[in-house]
Amino acid sequence: MKRFPFALDAEVPLYLAPMAGVSESPFRRLCRRFGADVVVTEFLSAEGIRRENPGTVDKLRFDSDERPIGVQIFGADAVAMGEATALVTDVFGPEFIDINFGCPVKKVVRRNGGSGCLRDLGLVQDVIRRVVQSTHLPVTCKIRSGWNDEMRDPVAIARRCEDAGVRVLTLHPRTRTQMYTGSARWDEIAAVVDALSIPVLGNGDIKTPEDAVRMRRQTGCAGIMIARGSFGQPWIFDQTRDLLEGRPKRPDPGIEERFRVALEHARMAEEYEPDRRGAAIEFRKHLGWYVRGLPGSADLRKRLHAVSSLGHVEGIFEEYLRDGHRLASLEATAVGEEVLEVTSA
Template sequence: MGIRIGDIEVVAPVFLAPMSGVTDLSFRKIVRKQGPELVFSEMIASREFLKTESLSVRKFNTNFVEDYPLAVQLAGWDPEDMALAAKINEDRGATFIDINMGCPAKKVVKRYAGSALMQDLNLAKKIIQSVIKAVNVPVTLKMRTGWNLDHRNAPELALIAEREGVQMITVHGRTRCQLYKGVADWPFIAQVKGAVKIPVIANGDIRTIYDAKECLELSKADGVMIGRGSYGRPWFLNQITKFLETGKIQEAPSLDEQKLVLIEHLDYMLTHYGFQDGAKLARKHIAWYTKGLPSSGEARQKIFATNSLSALITEVNDLYSIATEKMAA
């Protein structure tokens, strides 16, 4: 069931995707509580990371003993910056260094970082070589299928990466130009799998347990990576792992259990960021956890208006009590 990445065995073939603004330490902790799946950090811009002890560092202020195993994802266009940032993160305790060659954001690709590197395989190779030379931990790479539908060169980039010593490839089954439109092409990922011997992880649009199974079948990948499907349900990854292991569906937690997970998640966030910033950052998570619950829209506004942890928890409790009553009626 597990996957060997370099000399490290990860126990489940289901990974939490790197997601800026989502997979911070609090979210990683709450996902880890549900099961043993490998988690990725948010993308860290290597140049900013080296230049300043500001936001990306504060957001990435982690405890590597507790936050283990962790793939730290770096983005950048300068091989030296990338190597230095990789080395610092290795020294701090990163289990893996993941190189981002998939980010489609304009501000990233205009500097020839993220998915733009799929248009410049020479620079991509230099970055890979430089990072691999700098660290001893396994280096992994996340990419898209290519820049656009006429240039889907993920198999070529994967082969270059493997030859340089990259130990695992993740492919989001869309091109850069597709951004998040259309659907992820799981069968195309099989071409990447066919090109290399290292593990390949398939990513994109896995929203149900059955999607995960179908994606594995079509992509022939060694594992799956889950991004948006984990919003408001950090237990989803472990449900997939259990299903792949046993063929049996593990039900989602009861509403009451879900509430406790949310409260714990909020506690992590407010402790890490302080009430003011934490409550603001937590809004989207609260909305995801409670989406579709009866009367939740109104109750969420009350939650967002609170100014202390105890008031916030009272309102969360109220939201779930009202929802439970309405669902039982």
């Protein structure tokens, strides 16, 4: 069996993916509570860490209830990557350091960061070796399938990463030029699983717990990394664990429970972020995700997207629940009227 380089209870660990602006400390803690086995920070610039840029260093903060946690770094300068790794190891001591070779954003790839590195596999290996030399912690990495269609070769890239010393590899099977279009090619995850002797995490297009189980079955991946599928539904981890262990999955929470989780998340975000207005504005996206699909959600979202204080959210939810009851009774009357019409026709 391929072994993970840190202690884990789960045989098939479920990871919360690194996500800029989303996988911040409050959300990571929440997902850990809802069954994520491992979490990873959003990608942080090695330059920013090495220069101790306050905005970057601030994002390195995490609580002990987030462990096991990985800190994800990016950069194409092997020396800077090594220095950042040493600082993160000494000062923050996460369970592992993850290198980002997947970010497709222009600002990052222009300097060969993120998936920009995938155009030069020699550079990928230099970066990995330097990072490995700079820490006693396990080093892992996250890749895409290649820079573009012509350079698409996930197995070759993954082999080079393993050869340079990474201990776990995540594949998001799209190319950089695809960004987020098209489907993630799970067959490529299966090919990389077969080719490597380290654990491989599958990532891409898991929207439901059933998708995660299908990915595991189709690819044999050692663990599963969920990104967008966790938006507004952190309970996806517990539900996936249920299915992986052969139990019926626990039901989706009802509206009131959903609101309770959203409010708890909001409180955590508020405590974490000293700028309360900034916290509320940043949090609007989560609110939108929590209410997605609810009856009348367009109007609810509009109101939530206008909040400038998280204190307002509770009132909006309460009002919705009150109106919701009114709506439900209106619906019942409407059904009754329909029945009357049918019987009198």
